Amino acid sequence: MLTAPDDLIQLLTHEGKRVTHPDFSLDISDDEIRALYRDLFLVRRFDNEATALQRQGELALWAQCQGQEAAQIGAGRALSAGDFVFPSYREHGIAWTRGVDPVQILGMFRGTTNGGWDPYAHNFGLYTVVIGNQCLHAVGYAMAGLRENAGDVVLTCFGDGGSNQGDVSEAFVFAGVYNAPVVFLCQNNQYAISEPNTRQMRVPIYQRSSGFGFPGYRVDGNDVLAMFAVMRFAYEHARSGNGPVLVEAFTYRIGNHTTSDDATRYRDAAEVEYWKERDPILRVKRYLDSVKTPQSFFDEVEAAAEELAVRIRSGARQLADPTLDEMFTNVYSQPHPLVQQEHQEMTEYFAQFGGMQSPHSEGGH
Amino acid sequence: MLTAPDDLIQLLTHEGKRVTHPDFSLDISDDEIRALYRDLFLVRRFDNEATALQRQGELALWAQCQGQEAAQIGAGRALSAGDFVFPSYREHGIAWTRGVDPVQILGMFRGTTNGGWDPYAHNFGLYTVVIGNQCLHAVGYAMAGLRENAGDVVLTCFGDGGSNQGDVSEAFVFAGVYNAPVVFLCQNNQYAISEPNTRQMRVPIYQRSSGFGFPGYRVDGNDVLAMFAVMRFAYEHARSGNGPVLVEAFTYRIGNHTTSDDATRYRDAAEVEYWKERDPILRVKRYLDSVKTPQSFFDEVEAAAEELAVRIRSGARQLADPTLDEMFTNVYSQPHPLVQQEHQEMTEYFAQFGGMQSPHSEGGH
Amino acid sequence: MATLTMAKAINTGLRHAMKRDDKVVLMGEDIGKLGGVFRVTDGLQAEFGDMRVVDPPLAESGIVGTAVGMAMRGWRPVVEIQFDGFVYPAFDQIVSQVAKQHYRSAGKTTLSMVIRIPYGGGIGAIEHHSESPEAYFAHTAGLRVISPANPIDAYEMIQQAIAHPDPVIFFEPKRRYWDKAEIDDSVDVMDRPEGYSQLFDARIAREGSDLTLVAYGPMVKTCLEAAAAAANEGLNLEVLDLRSLTPLDFETVVRSVTKTGRMVVVHEAPQFAGIGAEIAARVTEKCFWTMQAPVLRVAGLYMPYPAARVEHAFLPDLDRILDAVDKAMEY
Amino acid sequence: MATLTMAKAINTGLRHAMKRDDKVVLMGEDIGKLGGVFRVTDGLQAEFGDMRVVDPPLAESGIVGTAVGMAMRGWRPVVEIQFDGFVYPAFDQIVSQVAKQHYRSAGKTTLSMVIRIPYGGGIGAIEHHSESPEAYFAHTAGLRVISPANPIDAYEMIQQAIAHPDPVIFFEPKRRYWDKAEIDDSVDVMDRPEGYSQLFDARIAREGSDLTLVAYGPMVKTCLEAAAAAANEGLNLEVLDLRSLTPLDFETVVRSVTKTGRMVVVHEAPQFAGIGAEIAARVTEKCFWTMQAPVLRVAGLYMPYPAARVEHAFLPDLDRILDAVDKAMEY
């Protein structure tokens, strides 16, 4: 059974005790920790709400981030406003820290869009489904930043399995050669769908970067304080011209890979239980209790979560299907005769039936 | 200007002095060293002859290996008969050690074939032009070997530039995860056509493998003794079930990238001179002189080289163009109606002109 | 006899192929314990072990590239690409190596490998999970590209494809994985005298005289439904199931069109430069004088595969096919 | 005015584009000091520095992928792929990202980038250096695919392509790099009022009335030679230079065929599922009653690009084109 190794950078144990680390320290107030707790708690609620919406048939699919909230909130909250993020498809927590409306994130899972938000309004790129593609975009975006002396850094996320795609290694090469201000965050949630780390790598992934010429760190990804501290260091390292950094957040995917998955086919309940005990939110709660946080705080957070849930439920149901015209828009930014012709043909075609019908899809998986 | 670093594994200095190395020793007789000298000398002649044939218009192109003979002869001679090689396109020296007829190698450069030899007759795969592709074939071939308990190892070659292709990193991943008996030989000849190492990597390439979980060594690639010793070690390491090894042969491409290239556009004559002084053959000659090798030996080698040259010249000119029928053969191993139809159409078409005409090609580059 | 879904039919076909030949190795993301995201390989790793059923690192070029190396050693890798949209990282290996090794080596190297790709839309999936990239591969000489339309063909064709010495791209119509049929799942298809000799033949799925509907994979069923509907309007449509795109059985297509004089080709891939164009061009050339109407095409639209909630407007369906049939009949 | 080869014309066009817009960055293997293997970028790194003319690590997916990232930040990368056969490692980035980002982002992200690809055969090169992969890209919605046939178009089209906000795959007919023409190389083409508005229009390269030859890139010159030869036999051929494959100017093609009633399409890529099939299918549909003969195609053969010493048998040439013309005239 997979347990947590002891070489992880940690500042908050799963019992909720703050500990020190020789290389990384964090000067943070309890109020600031409460703010992080709030993030963690609300993102968890968002995630659970989305999972429920999928069960109710409001979403076609959902990729849960349960268990990875600390890695994402730590990474997201340590960013500066001008920094840019190139996520994978499970970074709901980071999206939250960038101010992306959770409802917008549901669009692609409901099937109303392939994207859902304006990357530039939040400095948060669209989710990338083709594993690894986004890492190269991050490096290119940073290379452009160097030409603008922008002074910002770029964060990109990938998974333990994704680390093996050629694109990710090539991103390491380019980031290294150009000393690009990119921080690579690998959320090692122990599984690539059903495949454990043992099928994906011979040595821990944080070691991968050294042969490309930049450092790698392995952090307790369920420890929001350690994640915040290490990511803040990594961003500063890159921002000050020292080049890229790889951070492995050692965490665990509590839920299924997606709502289409059945994790019981490939892992034991005992393992999941072990990791639930190391839950990233639970340990912060334990700490906050140990410092006598008033119940009123937790009540307020619970109330905010309930409010968020309501807003997500109604928002999700209101996500509208694209119209036929919208479907034909933005294939190109300038007119394209073939697209225009097919647009006209389909418009005339559907006119016979009084416009495009409502969707019906066979099967489903 | 690019000079040789001093952290290279070396057993024979460029002055021709044998030296010892803490980790690698080689118990080899002067007669055996003379045999290696013979290989080096004959391959050099082959290479020069091919270059001359290209100038005379007998070949469309030639990729010289001058300067890299020691890396290739060392790697090739340390192999066992049952081992298999997946080369790039410049491994003429390794081909030589596998008994591939030099004339066969000229075919693809003359334009009479896309291949030229039977990979299985020599356990030497066809040259691979698409950078990096062959490294994955090598790993797959080794994975099959594991299933056969074959006990052989697989050697695959790539260049300093090629090290960056996603396929090469993925080959590292698969070889590592499956503990495949593969030895990766990177001939770092300092250039990817015109691009020096500085444009290709942030740290020396031999370090690349550690993050994939297997060792890397950096050898004086112009020292045939060091190459032989380290490669022999690497093969044994892999053969005994310890997994893959990466060997960086630090060498120098004395000639142009190919006969289509003009290296004077991107590097100094002084640099080339520096490396000519470190020529892999010259240093063995110096050693053999120091141990009083009779002139008769060198005369015999020279005579053998002259004989080889004559055979290559006449052999090259006799390489026949494919017939129309040959051109349509082996697109598939079983009949394919479309290929058969086009074959028939073209046969009837050319019949009007009394058969397929002799080639004529516009331009040329 | 047993009632099997297409997914189960392929699963059973794979089992036969693995029993028949120890050199058959399955490789693909999550095909082991999980049995693949569509469960097509369900139970096979448990039965044959993880040296025969491999779930490799997440890297398609790596999977196909190592499969090439195994095939070079005489093994018969059967690769599963998880979804159509994820075959592109392996495109270089497929186009430059899988398709060309046999020719390059003058026949010395034979790559007896199969690349299985669940493809097509209609399942309400997110982006990259509903594409139809078959034209890219059919345009690439050296590959054989086939696609079954029903469970029985899926059961037989997968066994024949694995036994075939050439590389085969095996497109599985994922929206039809749950279609059922009665199959004698006890037979190893390669025990039959015909072996794989009919693997690339088109099939007349429905006899007709007024117009020929040509399709493959997921659209064959849709065409049959269209033909049934047309029958009520007194139209007698012939439906051809191509089964193979390269080689493509033009003999059967031409025979049918010579009879009907009219043809509509249907596929999910975008119409522009799709496989339907080749069929239309070639048939028109061969049947110039017999065509009573131009070959019409009903296909996907020229845009990235859209959001699932509008994919029904992107995909050919019964109505759009009948609309084209009416147009063709008006000539 | 100056006499420029096509290679030099593109070089000059690139220089204008770089002067016009500081955000134009060239990226490609060996395009710096070496000036590219065809010298198309000769002198540009010396003039603009290595932040504007980048010779990156040897990894095509990396080059295209980082170019996408730069374009996302408003830069205008112009990527050079060294040879046609080396674009496949970048196929995934091109098909899944370059082509789809604009649509996925509902227009928020615009990728104003150009991917230059020297393509086609006839130069006696080794394998992978003579391919014509344009159909793969034309079948991919979201990309614009163009190819100049002569130095003047090359000079103008490269400037227009770089200025265009959509991603453009720019196929350069490498065997024509050494063709010369008189060009006013002082003009920045984008200073003209028409800008890039005519970039995707086909061009009538030769007026004729008996039959329409349709080609693009390297085959336009061959078609003009064929038309000249046919003229001696009293045949008056019209030659169309498509210039753009997507969008494809069917208006001009249909207008020509309506006049001539006969058409032969020519390209180097294998005929099967090539772009010629789409042209034949669509033109036949639009001109069904006016066609006096089926659209015939003269194209590459269905095999991996063969050894250079027989490429002349693989490639369409004057004789094969005239052979097809005669067949079409016989109808």
Ligand SMILES: Cc1ncc(C[n+]2csc(CCOP(=O)(O)OP(=O)(O)O)c2C)c(N)n1
């Ligand atoms: C190129 C590509 N291949 C396959 C897939 C299908 N797929 C989606 S998620 C996934 C596993 C990813 O695992 P990991 O990288 O660890 O990320 P995680 O989902 O665990 O966050 C796979 C194989 C894909 N999306 N892209």
Ligand SMILES: Cc1ncc(C[n+]2csc(CCOP(=O)(O)OP(=O)(O)O)c2C)c(N)n1
């Ligand atoms: C995928 C791919 N991209 C580009 C090329 C063109 N090309 C041929 S050799 C070469 C440089 C290779 O350099 P390196 O890997 O160092 O090997 P070397 O030629 O120095 O032995 C390039 C870019 C290619 N053959 N394949």
Ligand SMILES: [Mg+2]
């Ligand atoms: Mg994971």
Ligand SMILES: [Mg+2]
């Ligand atoms: Mg090199």
